[in-house]
Amino acid sequence: MGPLSIRDAVPADGPVLTRMVRTSGAYDGEYRVGVAPLLIDDAYLAANRTRVCVDDRGTILGFAGLLMPGRGVDGEAELDYLFVADDQQGRGIGRALVDDVIAISRQLGVGLVHIVSHPPSEGFYRSVGAVRVGEIPPAGRVTWSRPLLRLEIPTDGTLASGTQVRI
Secondary structure (H helix, E strand, O other): OOOOOEOOOOOHHHHHHHHHOOHHHHHHHHHHHHOOOOOOOOOHHHHHEEEEOOOOOOEEEEEEEOOOOOOOOOOEEEEEEEOOOOHOOOOHHHHHHHHHHHHHHHHHHOOOEEOOOOHHHHHHHHHHEEEEEEEOOOOOOOOOOOOEEEOOOOOOOOOOOOOOOOO
């Protein structure tokens, strides 16, 4: 497989992104009810900064959705989605998407990103610098508690991968 790139999502990506969320192996069993009704449509893509990671053939391998301000206030954002195709996990795509979220957040003047994590994903978010600050109790169709984390956006250009960029 050739080089990967990250670009803004377009309306034609919506069905692929929706399918990636609804069929994710990370949400098997009791967790499936949490993603079954989710829809990433034109309205979502128009309202939120959504980025997709694609291979050299244009195949979508993962994506991230950023809400502003989301759970926070002005100058803050919320990571609404971060999904990597099941067969692509472990290749650094999630970390590349977090690096992209950090770079985009910095461009937009966002200093903090809130993350309501899928419980099994908390370790990943902590590995990219997020800090657990609380817990979201069960509500509605989600019958389990979810970790609440915060990712401070470094002002020195550092990304989750440890590299530095200048934007």
